[in-house]
Amino acid sequence: MRSVEVFAPKRPPSRGRSNRQTERLNRALALGTSLFFVLPILFVFFWMVSMSFKTQVEISSASPTLFPAAPTLSWYQDLLTRMPFGGYFLNSLIVGVGSTGLGLAFGLPAAYAIARWKLTGASTAVLITRIIPAISYLIPWFIVAKRIGLTDSLFLLILLHLTVTLPLVIWIMIGFFEALPDELEQAARVDGCSTWQSFVKIALPLVQPGLVAASILAFISSWNNFLFAAVLGGPNSQTLPVVVYNLLSFEQANWGPLAAGATLVCLPIVLATLFFQRYLVEGLTAGAVKG
């Protein structure tokens, strides 16, 4: 699967001069058709951002304009001053980093073992974890948290988000470990490396792209997670998706704060995607294609 370079620009085979015009036409056609798909995707983001900068008058106008006529930062100021938005941001960050870090710590050795000893049973177990509806953990965890007094804690959210990040990390990393050549392992053994040493010193440095992919995707899945914090979070452990969702009930038909909140939640993720796009693609397609 490592060989799947989806985004690598491929040079088309060179053709004769007579074909060049058809080629150019084909490319224009492809660009046009792809925009047909991409524009509706971009419009939703555009509308969210545009609305977050519009004044109340413009938002409720019957003939809306694409761009805000008189851009205002008031909804953002409103959000950041009226509630501890920075604190919620920090909560999301702590839970995301915590559940990603623990997911890697527990998941990497497991993925290595599954790839190295071809433990198909264990990999099926991981897949099953991936398909269990999150809501099935909710009732038992709700009860346990109440009994041991662990509600409204970031630690509980980290544990719950691990149900998403741990299988994800293992699933992505199996493919990367499988792609390592046998000879490396054998050479390490000849040099007297223990299995742990060859895992830490040889395998891990070689799967760095996989580590980046797994980390980002695990973090995003935790950042975006709504259900666990919505049910088991409290005033001290609100994460951003819950805060933004709550805006809907407080701000009946007041779209400005809603659009600003939605923009703020999506912003870090979108930036990370643009920055780490290559790794992300490798992670998302992990396990889908035999390379």
Place this chain on the structure above:
Amino acid sequence: MRMTSSSKFSTAPRNKKSRRLEGLTALAFLSPALLLIALIVTFPLLYTLFQSGTDWVLTNPRPQQFIGLKNYAELTGDSRAVAALVRTVLLTVFSVGLQMVLGVGMAVVMNRHFFRRGLVRTLALLPIVATPVAISLVFVIMMNPSSGILNLGLKSLGLPPLAWIYGENTVLPSLVLVDTWQWTPFVMLIALAGLATLPSEPYEAARIDGATPWQTFSKITLPLLMPTLFVALLFRTIDTLKLFDTIYAMTQGGPGTASETVNLYLYTLGFTYFRMGYASSLVIALFALILGLALLLIKRRRQNALS
């Protein structure tokens, strides 16, 4: 479903003792993750299985009693649960169907060469990572019957306005639209990865034979792409059956129960009515449904791979 390539790490142990040592090492690597999964996944599931045999209501001080399979019997006669199941299946079939068709079309287009292709592809990926709750709220704004941009767009085209998520008949198609917007790029991405691995020989042969583009697509590309598309289909089906955030944020199952899927009904049973015992039995039923479907799909794929 992950196909392990055959000879990776084939360090064949020499004797019984070293084989046992290998086994212990494997266990040492695997056990932390397995223990954690047991704690956060297996234990809750077993607990749910146990609760599904009780009549426990959280707000009722009376001690819970074991009632055997009564919850499951009630489930089969619960018309609200059956209706929720039908909605879940409808939503999944239409969403995933649309996503597969559009996603493959998108991948075929994005596989051609054109100006700024890398940028266009990256932008197309953004819905996959965008926070579902945030996106749902943006669609709530856009689908507002009076001031939403979608109805204004329909009006400018001379079409009648729609009730979108506020109408009993339009709410499910509206949710299909949102889910399709968010997840078609995922199918595109998987299909693109598949397209990148296709051999070039059949295409050269097709060109020499003078095949039309449609023939090339339907006779060569699609069959070769099937194993990859299967993975996309599997993940999309599982995730749409489990869909919660989008529906909860946009409609909470409403208007009335018009968009109440199994997941939403489950949530209401557990956290509005606090009928933990009965809700647990529905959890187990949903889990069995998804697991059964996934295993069936995987088994069919193995058979296809063999034949």
